[in-house]
Amino acid sequence: MKKVLMLGTGGTIASEVTPSGLAPALTSAELLRCVPEISSLCSVTCEELFSIDSTNVTPAHWLTIARAIRARYEEYDGFVIAHGTDTMAYTAAALSYLIQYSPKPIILTGAQKPIVFENTDSKTNLADAFRCAVSDLRGVMIVFNGRVILGTRARKTRTVSLQAFSSINYPELAVLQNGFLMEYIRPSALPAPVFYDKLGERVALMKMIPGADCGMLSYLLEHNDAVIIESFGVGGLPSYQGSGFERVLREAMEAEKTIVMTTQVQNEGSNLSVYDVGFHLKNDLHLLEAYDMTTEAVVAKLMWILGQTRDPAEIRRLFCTPVSYDLLYLKREDKA
Numbered sequence: 001m002k003k004v005l006m007l008g009t010g011g012t013i014a015s016e017v018t019p020s021g022l023a024p025a026l027t028s029a030e031l032l033r034c035v036p037e038i039s040s041l042c043s044v045t046c047e048e049l050f051s052i053d054s055t056n057v058t059p060a061h062w063l064t065i066a067r068a069i070r071a072r073y074e075e076y077d078g079f080v081i082a083h084g085t086d087t088m089a090y091t092a093a094a095l096s097y098l099i100q101y102s103p104k105p106i107i108l109t110g111a112q113k114p115i116v117f118e119n120t121d122s123k124t125n126l127a128d129a130f131r132c133a134v135s136d137l138r139g140v141m142i143v144f145n146g147r148v149i150l151g152t153r154a155r156k157t158r159t160v161s162l163q164a165f166s167s168i169n170y171p172e173l174a175v176l177q178n179g180f181l182m183e184y185i186r187p188s189a190l191p192a193p194v195f196y197d198k199l200g201e202r203v204a205l206m207k208m209i210p211g212a213d214c215g216m217l218s219y220l221l222e223h224n225d226a227v228i229i230e231s232f233g234v235g236g237l238p239s240y241q242g243s244g245f246e247r248v249l250r251e252a253m254e255a256e257k258t259i260v261m262t263t264q265v266q267n268e269g270s271n272l273s274v275y276d277v278g279f280h281l282k283n284d285l286h287l288l289e290a291y292d293m294t295t296e297a298v299v300a301k302l303m304w305i306l307g308q309t310r311d312p313a314e315i316r317r318l319f320c321t322p323v324s325y326d327l328l329y330l331k332r333e334d335k336a
């Protein structure tokens with residue numbers, strides 16, 4: 001029988017009703033007791049890492065999860081992490097950079113409704129997660145509502161519905177129907193994973209709105225090593241007289257800050273070279289471009305990169321090198 005390590009972190013799946021709303025309370029062992037069929041799939045060891053709403057998850061928690069998996073990697077055939085849904089896509093992206101080429105499945109799951117509720121998605125999601133953890137799937141994935149989504153491609157796209165996650169700019173790896181796993185894509189792996197244990201956390205994100213003031217960007221650049229700008233459409237920044245963006249960006253590039261342009265449009269990614277408002281950012285200022293990466297993946301990738309190097313050329317090389325299929329569309333001039 002296969003052996004699976006279950007890591008508890010909290011989230012709705014483990015929550016109970018309190019006078020001030022739902023809050024995590026149940027341990028992983030208590031969750032497992034609600035889904036007895038899992039004991040016929042594998043033998044499970046539980047470890048409680050923390051018990052928090054995923055709103056309270058920080059990069060330090062990502063490192064804790066990665067360390068727990070690394071410490072026990074040889075002992076187990078697969079890993080299940082029960083996690084809140086709100087920041088699960090960020091955790092999935094972060095683990096995809098911290099644990100690369102894993103030949104074993106590392107599955108994140110959770111629920112929209114607590115396991116103690118009558119109409120809960122927790123039991124199906126948990127059972128499906130374990131089915132995947134004993135399968136030939138490999139790498140970091142989210143298993144949720146019958147879908148298996150690559151860690152670098154996941155996004156929470158619904159706040160309430162059971163179909164909470166989508167795979168962005170990439171197909172789902174597999175689906176589960178009534179407990180039957182249909183695998184479509186198997187990511188490549190190595191005989192042993194490559195682990196990392198450092199993150200550079202000084203990364204910020206700025207979402208553009210029409211008429212946005214460059215002062216906010218200036219502030220973020222001053223207080224961080226990297227800033228991601230979610231602009232409009234395929235990409236660009238205001239260039240009208242007095243907008244000030246070009247001056248702020250030029251100074252930041254001279255100060256060796258990392259600046260990544262991405263788009264607030266969920267699907268199909270950026271392409272800065274299409275419009276005049278984007279062309280100069282790419283070709284004169286040499287800002288980095290996210291293309292088809294999700295913002296969640298860009299945040300985690302930058303932290304992973306800044307945990308390793310501060311050299312601008314190396315940051316650029318690592319950013320433009322695909323990791324776990326996070327980036328498919330790359331222009332020739334960006335290829336590492």
Ligand SMILES: NC(=O)C[C@H](N)C(=O)O
Binds near residue numbers: 054055083084087112
């Ligand atoms: N569905 C959930 O798990 C939401 C919860 N607030 C969390 O992210 O922990």
